[in-house]
Amino acid sequence: MSKNLVIQTDFGLSDGAVSAMYGVAISVDPDIRIFDLTHDIPQFNIWEASYRLYQTISYWPEDTVFVSVVDPGVGTERLSVVAKTNDNQYIVTPDNGTLTHIKDKVGISEVRIIDENVNRLPNSGESYTFHGRDVYAFTGARLASGVITFEEVGPLVETDKIVELNKPRATVSDGVIQGNIDILDVRFGNLWTNINRELANEAGIQYGDSLEVTIENNRRHIYKNILRFGRSFADSRLGEPLLFVNSLDKLGVAINQGSFAKAYHIETGANWIISIRKTSGIN
Structure with a gap:
């Protein structure tokens, strides 16, 4: 061994x-x-x-x-x-x-x-x-x-x-991706979703796109905004939210040098639903 x-x-x-x-x-x-x-x-x-x-x-x-x-x-x-x-x-x-x-x-x-x-x-x-x-x-x-x-x-x-927990799957339909907030990047307050990069490609999402992001908890709207899909945090201004691909090849949501989770009181689990779709650009 x-x-x-x-x-x-x-x-x-x-x-x-x-x-x-x-x-x-x-x-x-x-x-x-x-x-x-x-x-x-x-x-x-x-x-x-x-x-x-x-x-x-x-x-x-x-x-x-x-x-x-x-x-x-x-x-x-x-x-x-x-x-x-x-x-x-x-x-x-x-x-x-x-x-x-x-x-x-x-x-x-x-x-x-x-x-x-x-x-x-x-x-x-x-x-x-x-x-x-x-x-x-x-x-x-x-x-x-x-x-x-x-x-x-x-x-x-x-x-x-063996015992398994409920583990929802991310889906894409009519250009809308729906998934869950799986976990937090605890130190920095970023949200890590269960939506992989391949699913984003299937929905036609590319770096630089503007995306409407909605987060719900038990059908209660928690957050809705238009975010840019960036390669890194350098693609956003200080304090600006963005979508990115995290270290596990999943979509993440962050605030540049801020905690998204704390700012909007976001938690994790099967009841925390995130929806993403392409929309018109951010000025």
């Missing part, structure tokens, strides 16, 4: 939870290389955990092991699993929807239930509230270090049995 272990959680860094996970992994193998994906997932936000894995995973080499712990169901009957992707990477996680984007965009070849009789931190059997440390970090480190093989994680479960 690669000995690369990449961890994401909703724990934050204000206490010792993440450090404890590091300690467990290093106790398994002092030579393991541990990296943070993020520990700033909003509390209990499984959708964002799923998206951040998708945002990141394709840039890591084969055999990298990811541990994702956003687990509002800890201590319940939800399964603990390891998924092997079609690109030969591994994700150790609760089976609660965290694998949604990976299954859809990358593909999952096999899923195994973690056998906690074997793959659990010794002397932790009476603790049911910190599986991130006792099960996921321990199993992930053992897998990344080659202490166990994927087959030794536990029994197979059918991939179509």
Whole structure:
């Protein structure tokens, strides 16, 4: 295995939870290389955990092991699993929807239930509230270090049995593209949609076009304006909104050196609908 272990959680860094996970992994193998994906997932936000894995995973080499712990169901009957992707990477996680984007965009070849009789931190059997440390970090480190093989994680479960979140598809009809606000570029307040560049091409949209952008939440109009489709932020003036193609080849909405999300109180999810169509030019 690669000995690369990449961890994401909703724990934050204000206490010792993440450090404890590091300690467990290093106790398994002092030579393991541990990296943070993020520990700033909003509390209990499984959708964002799923998206951040998708945002990141394709840039890591084969055999990298990811541990994702956003687990509002800890201590319940939800399964603990390891998924092997079609690109030969591994994700150790609760089976609660965290694998949604990976299954859809990358593909999952096999899923195994973690056998906690074997793959659990010794002397932790009476603790049911910190599986991130006792099960996921321990199993992930053992897998990344080659202490166990994927087959030794536990029994197979059918991939179509794993939990998936509702994931709407973007569409184009009569020149109008409709999609969702999938996620925020949190630091800068940009909106990242589920509308890929190919769909924009299908609608005949080109750089420099003026586009009418409408954003709704539960059928309530939140925003409507005409924006320019730019290659970069240099194609707009300071404080001006624009559409652009983000790092995942999806359409994004931004304010040049401002936060679109904060300015218009935009959030994310299946109920946040964005519609885009070509219109007359901006002066």
